Amino acid sequence: MEIFDALDVIARTRGKVDMDHTPAKDCLFLLWGTLGAVFFGLEFVLWQFFHAEWCLWLWIGIPLIGIPWMMFLLRKDHDRFHMRTRGARLILDYWIFAAAFFGISGCVFGICGVYELFTLPLIGLLMGIGSFLTGEVLRFRPMIMCGLAGVAIGMGSFLLMGDRWIWQTLAVAGIAVVSMIIPTFFFQKRGKDGI
Amino acid sequence: MEFEELNPLLHNELRLKVMVALDALDDADFVYLKNLTKATAGNLSVQIGKLEEAGYIRVFRSGGGRGSHTVCRITPAGISALLEYQKALLSYFRQSSD
Numbered sequence: 071m072e073i074f075d076a077l078d079v080i081a082r083t084r085g086k087v088d089m090d091h092t093p094a095k096d097c098l099f100l101l102w103g104t105l106g107a108v109f110f111g112l113e114f115v116l117w118q119f120f121h122a123e124w125c126l127w128l129w130i131g132i133p134l135i136g137i138p139w140m141m142f143l144l145r146k147d148h149d150r151f152h153m154r155t156r157g158a159r160l161i162l163d164y165w166i167f168a169a170a171f172f173g174i175s176g177c178v179f180g181i182c183g184v185y186e187l188f189t190l191p192l193i194g195l196l197m198g199i200g201s202f203l204t205g206e207v208l209r210f211r212p213m214i215m216c217g218l219a220g221v222a223i224g225m226g227s228f229l230l231m232g233d234r235w236i237w238q239t240l241a242v243a244g245i246a247v248v249s250m251i252i253p254t255f256f257f258q259k260r261g262k263d264g265i
Numbered sequence: 266m267e268f269e270e271l272n273p274l275l276h277n278e279l280r281l282k283v284m285v286a287l288d289a290l291d292d293a294d295f296v297y298l299k300n301l302t303k304a305t306a307g308n309l310s311v312q313i314g315k316l317e318e319a320g321y322i323r324v325f326r327s328g329g330g331r332g333s334h335t336v337c338r339i340t341p342a343g344i345s346a347l348l349e350y351q352k353a354l355l356s357y358f359r360q361s362s363d
Contacts, residue, residue, distance in 0.1 A: 071278055073357050079278055083285040086301060152297035159291040
């Protein structure tokens with residue numbers, strides 16, 4: 071192989087791999103965003119009617135439905151692309167951390183029965199930061215903006231303390247809509263437009 | 266005029282393609298590399314074996330028979346070897362332009 075050929079191979083291979091960097095994580099965002107919005111919204115609505123503690127355990131439905139569904143989607147995704155980019159790995163690691171925080175703190179929150187804590191605003195904040203970082207990694211401005219909006223709502227929900235703590239569930243549902251569901255539609259629009 | 270020596274293991278079209286692709290990705294499986302390089306399965310398998318032997322990539326194999334799945338990932342030694350190779354390549358151009 072000549073020197074010029076070697077440089078050509080490097081340039082062409084890099085170009086081809088860059089073109090294959092297709093972000094296909096929009097389905098996961100829609101899945102977790104919808105589950106978050108529906109279950110936290112339900113918690114809020116049912117609490118208004120029943121004021122019973124079981125209403126606050128509805129979040130358990132999120133991982134129960136989301137994890138098997140996510141495994142299915144990831145398997146399908148890997149079967150389609152046969153590779154994973156560093157950005158995708160980074161995003162996945164962050165969301166695993168956020169989910170672990172969500173699960174552990176949710177259990178502590180429920181078992182101890184201490185609801186007037188910062189747990190839900192922190193979960194909302196992590197969701198917003200996650201969308202912001204995902205947007206940064208994918209260099210997708212609408213997702214960055216939606217992530218920032220989610221962070222703003224998360225910060226605002228720290229004010230919902232004391233008697234108003236149940237409104238935190240509605241704030242988290244709102245963050246799920248703003249920072250996870252809405253960017254998915256921008257994503258899909260970008261996919262359709264072929265940008 | 267002195268030229269830097271090119272790493273003979275990387276100075277091969279197929280192995281270089283595999284290394285460049287893995288350098289840009291977190292991991293890639295055999296099917297992806299086969300489609301990217303347009304190489305035959307046998308040839309690609311041999312070249313991947315050589316890169317693995319040199320410690321430039323790590324190969325994770327799961328399953329067996331037709332359902333087997335091979336995933337490759339570049340190692341830190343592989344990244345620095347590729348960097349050295351690219352520096353050596355560029356040194357040829359630098360010295361010829363001087």
